[in-house]
Amino acid sequence: MHTRLVLDRQKSAIEASMVDFNVLIKDGIVTDTARIRRILPTIDYIFQQKAHAVIIISHLKRLYGKVESKYSLAPVAAELQTLIPNRRVRFLNDCVGPDIEEACRSCDEGDVILLENLRFHSEEEGLLPKDEQGQRKSTSKNASKKFRASVNLPYKAAGLLLQQELEVFAKLLDQNCSNSSNKSFLAILGGAKLLTKYKLILHLLSKVNTMIICGALSWPSLNIGDEKEQDVIALATVDAQQQGDQDPLDGMLGLDCGPASSALSEQKIMEHQTILWNGTPGVYEYQENFSTGTKHLLEAIGKATTENGAMSVVCGKDTTALVAKWSYQGKLSHVSTEGNAFLESLEGKSLPGLAALSPRQ
Template sequence: MTQFKTLDDMPQEIGGKRVLVRVDLNVPMADGVVTDRTRIERVVPTISELSRRGGKVILLAHFGRPKGKVVEEMSLSPVAQALEEELDHRVDFASDCIGEAAKKEIDEMTSGDVLLLENTRFHPGEEKNDPDLAKAMAANGDMYVNDAFSAAHRAHASTEGLAWLLPAYAGRSMQAELEALEKGLGAPAKPVVAIVGGAKVSTKIDLLQNLVKKVDALVIGGGMANTFLAAKGVEVGKSLCEHDLADTANAIMSEAASAGCAIVLPVDGVVAREFKAGADSETVDIENVPADAMILDAGPATVEKINGWIDHAATLVWNGPLGAFEIEPFDAATVAAARFAAEQTVAGKLVSVAGGGDTVAALNHAGVADKFTYVSTAGGAFLEWMEGKELPGVAALSA
């Protein structure tokens, strides 16, 4: 794993220093109000610590996809109020992230102040990692802290370019994420089991190819499992299935066999003729899926098999649900396996690391997100880390 510098490596005396902090404030909004403050809550410890240590805390963030233009609805201004409430500390706002508007506000700051700069993506150079934009940002700071792991897979001016221009450190949220991921796949306690679910194999080929080389067992669930079952000659009826990826699925199973990784596929499934809440459903052996039915969840025998692997594991990495968890009763397998993993974690028998949008929603649905060792809200960055890719925003923090 890349060795990276944290706030512990920063000089203790930062009184009056301008600290540029890249945070993720790309939060859901409705009618100008933040509807989910999870990402704001995650950056509070870093901002508070730097403020307490006397730094002038200057926040850089993006919001939405304005494509390099100023879009009023994508201003970070309304987020400043929610941030102020979570921090319990005044947060000022500048109408640009560079230039006179930013400089004027920064010049008026005193030790411990917090300032939020306007959306970095209002500048076309942000997503192009334009060195001139990075230099203009760096002119406003003495040191740089990245606390936005969720944006670390993108080589943008504020996530990567800027980090090479100033002394750079990982914030507390970034540090926690990287340390959890190291426990998950970097240097995990063995045996390691990975659960990968979701709809399509095509979106997770790199992920599966990386995991079979690193884990002792790979549980494949959701619509993805149907593609693997079909590749083995199992009739999956009208289930979601990428039949054209049979060769890819067989190649992954062959790689797994060579690497000594067990592939765990459903042995039974919950099937229905229509995809809606409360639809008539039945549990069948996976070899007996009716031609006019869809597999919408793993069955109880499969859950028992998965839980057996979790029971055997020291480390669990989870991305994606085991079935159509958004609709009852097709949430049963995901909920049962998640709750068992949570029990093992709470009992101190398992390190459990989970991430990806659907995964977070599924664990919240099961009521166990707070019982896993670590749940990443990073989405794309979490997936790229699982795929074994170097994340530019992390590499730029290397010690």
């Protein structure tokens, strides 16, 4: 992070800000404005630095170039206008092209301009556009590079929200738990299938003191779930395992953890000073009956944070969504807005968005 340009070191007449407005829109209304609200301090800061205008660029859903009006960012622009009534928010119905460039160049001082969904263009996801027969155009071999170069600015700096994410990320990975007697690091991983989080588990094993694996991730050790995952090589010795008296039957699923697992998890949570959580133990989104284990886990993490002063970090789209659903943000240290990108960083991957930032001068 310290080698890359951040917002407080960069000033220009017009600032273009790449954000994540991947929000839920229902009947033309943004139902959760958290992601929009979190970008407001960055907009304010940019104008405090005497910027002429701010251009906001974002994507919504994975559309692979298909234009669907229900995924237009127009409702986001309307919500943004409500949140910053003292400024004019202009919505442009595309994100590239001569008309869009001219509209941005000729904007009035103080304008906030939101461009249309980047993913209405297939090039945004590294795909070539299709012809009338649905075939990828071979003549557009460099389309993706040209598309991304259309917003090729001389300087690229991390905004305030990204800076915050990077600082939290650095604190997590700076934990040298094996050499510390005062602090300890616990990772709680659940949710998706083990094959999707194999690399994340492997990378974190050398950094954490304790790892709790729950939800579908625990199925291979219980001999249930997808047969393909039964062949996954064990990464570490399982120190404790909670399983009911009745063995799972073929075709059955594990939909929540029980009281014994919840009690053991709470005990471990209260013993650690750094807690990372991604993925739930139960399918809380389907039925309230399967949310008990997840709620208990969230309450325990909140208790460790507020009573023990633990640093708690929650990441992943589904996990952060439940934190918002149960209004628990105020009892946790940090709720990431970066979704899968945060997880990929924890896997040790180099993220293109960070690599593209200009070096400090």
